[in-house]
Each structure stands twice: as C-alpha cells, then as structure tokens.
Amino acid sequence: MKKLNNICLLIAGIFLFSCNDLIDLKPESVISVNSFWKTEEDAQGGLIGMYNQFRTFVRTDLILLGEARSEVMGNGTANADYRIKYFENSMTQSNADRNWLQLYKIVNFANLVIKYVPGITFKNEATKNAMIAQAYSMRAHVYFMMVRTWGALPVMTEPVEGYDPVTTYKARTPTEEILVFIKSDIDKAHELYANNNFNTTRSLWSKPALNMLKAEVYLWTAKRAKGGTADFTTALAALNEAEQSDLALQSNFADVFAYTNKGNKEIIFASHFADLEASDNYFADMYTSTPTASDGIAPDVIAAIGAGGGNNWWAPTALVRNQFTEDDKRKKGSFLEIYVTRNGATTYSSSIVLKGKGFVTGGVRRFLDDIIIYRYADLLLLKAEAKNALGQDPSPEINKVRQRAYGEAYSKHTFINGSQTANDEAILQERLFELAFEGKRWWDLVRFNKAFEKVPSLKGKDANQYLLLWPLTLQTMSLNSKLEQNPGYN
Numbered sequence: 001m002k003k004l005n006n007i008c009l010l011i012a013g014i015f016l017f018s019c020n021d022l023i024d025l026k027p028e029s030v031i032s033v034n035s036f037w038k039t040e041e042d043a044q045g046g047l048i049g050m051y052n053q054f055r056t057f058v059r060t061d062l063i064l065l066g067e068a069r070s071e072v073m074g075n076g077t078a079n080a081d082y083r084i085k086y087f088e089n090s091m092t093q094s095n096a097d098r099n100w101l102q103l104y105k106i107v108n109f110a111n112l113v114i115k116y117v118p119g120i121t122f123k124n125e126a127t128k129n130a131m132i133a134q135a136y137s138m139r140a141h142v143y144f145m146m147v148r149t150w151g152a153l154p155v156m157t158e159p160v161e162g163y164d165p166v167t168t169y170k171a172r173t174p175t176e177e178i179l180v181f182i183k184s185d186i187d188k189a190h191e192l193y194a195n196n197n198f199n200t201t202r203s204l205w206s207k208p209a210l211n212m213l214k215a216e217v218y219l220w221t222a223k224r225a226k227g228g229t230a231d232f233t234t235a236l237a238a239l240n241e242a243e244q245s246d247l248a249l250q251s252n253f254a255d256v257f258a259y260t261n262k263g264n265k266e267i268i269f270a271s272h273f274a275d276l277e278a279s280d281n282y283f284a285d286m287y288t289s290t291p292t293a294s295d296g297i298a299p300d301v302i303a304a305i306g307a308g309g310g311n312n313w314w315a316p317t318a319l320v321r322n323q324f325t326e327d328d329k330r331k332k333g334s335f336l337e338i339y340v341t342r343n344g345a346t347t348y349s350s351s352i353v354l355k356g357k358g359f360v361t362g363g364v365r366r367f368l369d370d371i372i373i374y375r376y377a378d379l380l381l382l383k384a385e386a387k388n389a390l391g392q393d394p395s396p397e398i399n400k401v402r403q404r405a406y407g408e409a410y411s412k413h414t415f416i417n418g419s420q421t422a423n424d425e426a427i428l429q430e431r432l433f434e435l436a437f438e439g440k441r442w443w444d445l446v447r448f449n450k451a452f453e454k455v456p457s458l459k460g461k462d463a464n465q466y467l468l469l470w471p472l473t474l475q476t477m478s479l480n481s482k483l484e485q486n487p488g489y490n
Contacts, residue, residue, distance in 0.1 A: 037116035050109035066439035076312035133192035140185035203272035211242035254333035268374035283356025284310030309365030
C-alpha cells in the first residue's frame with residue numbers, strides 16, 4: 001500500500017503539461033518505461049492518474065461544455081462574469097477561453113494504460129482486462145465530449161512520451177471518423193468487462209456505465225449522423241443491458257445528491273470528490289454567502305440555505321424555474337429561490353442550486369459532492385427516447401421517473417403515449433426537470449435539434465448552424481499550424 005501511495009503521488013506530479021501546449025502535449029518530464037509500467041501497482045497508479053485528470057476537468061468545465069450555453073443558467077447576484085458569453089452564445093475565437101488541453105491530458109493517460117498495461121503480469125487476468133476496459137471507456141467518453149463541442153478533432157491514439165512535432169502536431173480528423181473511432185473503443189471495452197459490477201463509490205467505469213455511453217453515442221448518431229433505426233436499436237439494447245445491473249431509483253429525489261449518500265444505487269458513474277483530495281467543484285459558483293435576518297430574507301429560507309459558501313456567480317433562470325410546478329419534488333430538490341422583503345415590498349433576489357450543496361464543517365460549507373455522469377433516471381429517459389424513435393410506447397419509463405417526482409400528486413401527471421413528436425417534446429422536458437445543473441442540457445438540446453428553439457439567445461439564428469460548435473481559441477490555433485478554425489468563427 002505504501003508503494004501504491006508513492007506511485008499515486010508520483011503520477012499526480014510527473015505527467016504535467018506545459019500550459020502553452022494545447023495539442024502538442026509536450027510533457028515537462030517523462031517516466032521511463034524501464035522504471036514504470038512494470039507491476040500491477042504501477043498500472044493501478046496510472047489508472048488513478050487518469051481519473052484524477054478527469055476529476056480536474058469535471059470540477060469546473062463539465063458544466064461549461066455540457067450546459068452553460070443552454071437556457072438553464074443566467075446572471076447571479078455576483079454577476080456571471082466570464083460565463084456570460086456562454087449563455088448569451090456570443091463566443092468568438094478571441095473570447096472562447098475554454099480549450100481541449102485538459103481533455104487531451106485525460107486521453108494521454110488512457111493511452112498510456114492501453115499501451116502498457118497489456119504487457120504487465122497480473123495475479124488476476126480479469127483485473128487487468130477491467131483496467132484496460134476503463135481506459136478505452138474513458139477515451140471514448142472524452143472524445144465524445146470533444147466531438148460534440150468542437151466537431152473535428154486531432155486523434156491521439158498513442159501516448160505522448162517525448163516531444164516530436166511531426167507526430168504531435170496533427171490536423172483535425174472529420175467528425176464522422178471520430179464517431180466511428182469512439183464506437184470502436186466502446187466495442188473494445190465491452191469485450192473486456194467480465195460483469196456488471198460497480199466499485200463501492202460507483203466512481204470507476206464499469207460495463208453498465210459503458211452501456212450508458214454507448215446508448216448516448218448511438219442516439220447521437222441516430223439523430224445527428226443519419227444512423228436511423230439501426231442506431232436507435234443499438235442504443236436501446238445497450239440501455240436494456242445496463243438496466244440489468246444493481247440499479248434503483250432513490251425514493252426521495254434529494255437523496256440522490258446527498259453528500260452522505262454517495263455511491264447510492266441510482267448512481268451508474270460519478271467522478272469522486274473527497275475532503276483533502278480535491279477542491280470545491282462547480283456547485284460552489286451556484287450557491288451564496290450565509291444570509292441573516294437583516295438581509296430581509298425569510299427565516300425558513302435562511303434555514304434552508306444554512307451555512308453559506310462559494311459565490312452566486314450565476315443562477316437558474318426564471319425561464320427554467322417557472323416551468324416547475326409546486327407539486328414537483330424536483331423543484332425543492334434542485335434549486336431555492338431567494339426573495340428579499342424591505343419596507344413592506346418583496347422582490348426576487350436570486351436562486352441557488354441545491355443538487356451539489358455539499359456539507360458543512362466548522363461553519364464552512366464544502367462543495368465536494370460527487371459529480372454524477374450517469375444515473376438510473378437518466379437511463380430511463382434515454383430508454384424512453386430510444387423506444388419512442390422506434391415506434392414503441394415510452395410511457396413505462398417516463399412514468400417511473402414521474403412517480404418519484406410527484407409522489408401523491410402523480411395521478412395528475414401520468415404520462416399518456418401520444419405521437420412521436422409530442423412524446424419527444426415530453427421526454428426532452430422531463431430531462432430538463434430531472435437533470436438540470438448536471439451538465440447535460442446543451443447536448444440534449446442539440447441531439448433533439450431544439451437549441452435554436454429553446455435557447456433565448458439563439459432564437460432566430462437557425463441559419464447560423466455553426467453556433468452549435470465552439471470556436472477554437474486563438475491560442476490553440478497559434479500552437480499548431482495544421483489546425484483550421486471552425487466555419488463561421490474566422
């Protein structure tokens with residue numbers, strides 16, 4: 001164990017990348033193959049390094065790529081700052097300050113595992129196969145996030161272990177080829193997983209998590225890449241397989257996200273956060289400081305907020321908040337509206353997100369909830385989407401989600417099968433209610449072809465389809481002469 005701890009510390013420090021290298025991935029120092037990748041503990045240390053890099057990404061940027069450009073978030077009391085250009089969809093190559101560097105760091109760790117772990121002797125071959133499967137799963141997932149964000153990408157399938165501009169300065173591979181590559185990685189991983197088991201915290205890739213990714217990919221290609229019926233059928237089969245694992249909805253919606261309930265049976269895959277291991281995640285930017293009675297806030301709201309923390313840099317929009325009905329338990333489990341009363345007049349102040357409110361220690365709130373990538377309610381709604389596309393009745397899956405959401409009021413909200421178009425609209429709406437603030441809304445809108453209809457800042461701009469992709473930053477472009485900017489951003 002001591003050796004493994006030392007390896008983990010080493011891994012955290014040595015696979016560093018220059019902040020100026022956005023695609024060449026030149027390492028500042030390199031572990032020699034002669035001294036590493038020799039034992040099972042080495043392999044475990046490398047895998048931990050991959051997950052640590054993934055946590056670094058999801059801590060701040062998952063919400064930006066997966067949700068910030070949708071209709072969900074807007075200005076908070078502290079001003080939305082650099083986030084404004086996302087939800088106003090006013091990004092340019094000059095101000096798009098998010099690039100793909102951190103995501104390629106994750107890919108590089110996955111590539112190291114894929115290259116070296118097959119040559120290491122393990123006591124249990126299934127353990128080795130599971131590690132390699134996790135690397136393929138992670139690589140597929142990261143490329144899927146990137147291809148939906150930037151479109152065509154440089155494909156890195158070998159780890160960068162030295163500096164060679166000929167092999168590291170790569171042109172962008174077309175989107176269609178990237179999606180084929182992602183599906184290939186998914187197939188390789190699927191063959192390597194021995195069972196549907198989860199680890200204790202459900203924070204590692206597993207066969208059920210891979211099947212969720214597979215379903216997302218095939219739903220995307222069915223709708224965005226003319227995959228049609230064949231891809232919808234594959235997505236549904238993957239979801240049915242994932243559902244055979246140890247999964248169950250939490251009876252209380254808020255319990256899904258409770259800090260004391262990590263790794264519950266609704267979770268399929270999450271990025272794990274723990275005190276002394278990671279700093280506050282993006283939910284800190286959606287909370288507020290500790291209120292007092294002198295602020296003009298009602299006592300019950302003060303009690304609900306409890307110890308403050310973070311900053312209200314941005315907040316749920318009225319457009320989204322007003323779509324929730326009062327009898328939907330997801331409203332109180334997702335956000336809290338704050339009103340201020342002064343001189344007899346009550347006005348709206350802001351809202352805070354409750355899904356990742358963390359825990360309080362020593363009077364200080366820490367935002368260290370796990371960031372959920374996949375959960376069972378998400379599976380049910382993806383399954384409803386696939387079934388509806390295939391002409392099947394999606395009612396059982398939608399109603400299973402609604403039964404928890406509405407409780408005793410469920411009879412008023414029972415879903416009844418309608419036309420494919422009406423069903424699709426209901427499924428997309430249900431995903432908003434169920435999954436808001438979990439980094440999924442933007443990609444949902446694009447998959448359903450509803451971004452220009454649902455997002456206020458995009459209405460009337462249907463002719464500018466290039467806005468669905470992010471521009472490459474000028475810094476990214478300047479570091480690799482083989483890169484070409486996305487159309488519309490030149």
